[in-house]
Amino acid sequence: MASLRIWTQAEKGGHIMSTISTPPLYKVALLQLIGLFAFCAVVMLYDRTWAGSLVVGGLIQIGPQAWFARQAFRYSGAQQVDKIVRAMYWGESGKVVLTASLFVTTFLLWPDLNYLAVFGMFIVMIPVQWFITLKVLNN
Numbered sequence: 001m002a003s004l005r006i007w008t009q010a011e012k013g014g015h016i017m018s019t020i021s022t023p024p025l026y027k028v029a030l031l032q033l034i035g036l037f038a039f040c041a042v043v044m045l046y047d048r049t050w051a052g053s054l055v056v057g058g059l060i061q062i063g064p065q066a067w068f069a070r071q072a073f074r075y076s077g078a079q080q081v082d083k084i085v086r087a088m089y090w091g092e093s094g095k096v097v098l099t100a101s102l103f104v105t106t107f108l109l110w111p112d113l114n115y116l117a118v119f120g121m122f123i124v125m126i127p128v129q130w131f132i133t134l135k136v137l138n139n
Contacts, residue, residue, distance in 0.1 A: 023137055025069040031132050032062050032125060053114040056106055057121030064098035065129055067091065 036058040044051035071091025075083040106118065 023073060025066075025073060025133075025136075027136050028069070028129060028132050029062055029066040031136070032058070032129055035128065035132075036062070036121075036125070049112065050114055050117050052110075053117035054121040056110070056113060057118035058125050060099060060102045060106065060118070061122045061125035061129070063102065064095040067098055068095040 036055065040051045040055045040058075043054055068091040071087045071094060072084075074087050103118075106113065107115070
């Protein structure tokens, strides 16, 4: 795990150092994927179209959110504030464009999907992502 070293004004000549680990955000996406595929495996026993639709809806939420997290947390430290802000805007813009593009592509390529299931899983994965993020960051 990469870490960030922060030096304070009093530490310039000394040996005191503070280390802040970068958040393990890849775990959030990984846990979301595991939960999504486990749930969809059970749903597949009953209806393959619903299961496929749920997978697509979940992936439409997980992918762009992972993009945003990667962009937003690429930089750290007080000296890189400009880059952090730029990366946050770039990440959010990219997330919106990716999400819209994935929905349009899904509707054009797979007209037989259950759109209620696609949108439903997309919406359900948002609070799931919040909950998993809280759990991962608190451990």
